[in-house]
Amino acid sequence: MVVYLLEDRELPLLKITAVIRTGSIYDPPGQEGLAELTATMMETGGIAGMTGAAVDETLESMAALLQTSVNRDYGTFSLSLLRNDLEKGLELFSRILRQPAFEQDRLTLAKGLKIEELRRIGDDPQKLAFREFGRIIYEGSPWGSVASRGSITRLQRVDLIRCHELFYNPENIMIAVSGDIGRAEAQILLNRYFGTWKSTEMKAPPPPPPPLPRARGIFFLSKEISQAICLFGWLAPSKRDVQFYPFEILDFIVGSGGFRSRIFQEIRTNRGLAYSTGSFYRARKEHGLLGAYALTKPESVLEVISLIQGIIREVGVKPVPPGELAMTKKAILNSFIFSFTSADQIALQQLLLKYNDLPDDFLASYRGKIDNVNADAIRKAAGLHLDPERAVVFIIGNEAVYRDIAKRFDRVLKIEGGHD
Helix, strand or coil: CEEEEEECCCCCEEEEEEEECCCHHHCCCCCCCHHHHHHHHHHHCCECCECHHHHHHHHHHCCCEEEEEECCCCEEEEEEEEHHHHHHHHHHHHHHHHCECCCHHHHHHHHHHHHHHHHHHCCCHHHHHHHHHHHHHCCCCHHHCCCCHHHHHHCCHHHHHHHHHHHCCHHHEEEEEEECCCHHHHHHHHHHHHCCCCCCCCCCCCCCCCCCCCCCEEEEEECCCCCEEEEEEEEECCCCCCCHHHHHHHHHHHHHCHHHCHHHHHHHHHCCCEEEEEEEEEECCCCEEEEEEEEECHHHHHHHHHHHHHHHHHHHHCCCCHHHHHHHHHHHHHHHHHHHCCHHHHHHHHHHHHHCCCCCCHHHHHHHHHHCCCHHHHHHHHHHHCCHHHCEEEEEECHHHHHHHHHHCCCEEEECCCCC
């Protein structure tokens, strides 16, 4: 088990974070949501010899905060606590990871809450749009795994037990400890509470391969809403790709840079077509995703599609002007500093570097590599990855929007309802 320690004696506080090789990409077909529900129940469903209510009371008595999160390709458990409660808290944390009880009554409650959460997504067009967009662009790949009310209903306690046995073992877990503790003491305590933890004979499956590019097309979900939601997506460079750095800058220029970004300036400021619009770049270990979005009036959808396609096309053929490039680099580098304002943030970032097999100097070299990107590198990266005519486009809107789109484009696929 890999352990990172960052000593910070300023306050009598500690944070212990575990990163686990789990996530929705590992959910078996028909059991979508298993990884998330397993983590939820480890947090709330008690441990061997201790009910969930007793665990809650113990954490409350220490003023400790236990948090869990499961993403597509990893999960995290973290415990924040006072220095005086370190040993008691670490023992409890180790038992939560190693000996969850998965109490049936709390499982029933957790499933009910998750089912209700999924039901309500249909009432929130933005959440529905981004969920369905991820499913569509990753269709045919575990990266597009989406929990449904049906899949959550089918999950049983035995499924959670098996998931825990597969993924929660020393080979799959990394731990970061930050705060008021030294190396020698941390080694003693971690060995005391995790040293006897042995790997099981059951081996977790390997991560799935990166998703393949999806055939271009426009996908439409009919819903009577006042604002249509438009999403565009392209597979993009991974964090290990040399084009990661040009894409960081490209994304900021195109849409994630807020008021100064091209999408925001053209679609909202100049034309008043959308209140919310922009872009995002999500780079992972083996692949990335660049997306653009806009919430606009139904009668403006075709114009917004044309404008976003034009902005993407331009960045692939015209070099970014020197002034815009310099301003963008400065903004990115200034915001990068604020990613490391606390010891626990720094420790977690180092842990995730190791988890994703990134170079040890990835963070230290980030500023220099961003600063070295030139306009030609951005143009080439965009030209290679961002063909505006090959975007996956997803739109939620009323029937009038669908009719307008179907008249203009020859590849419009109407999908029915959410994914449930």
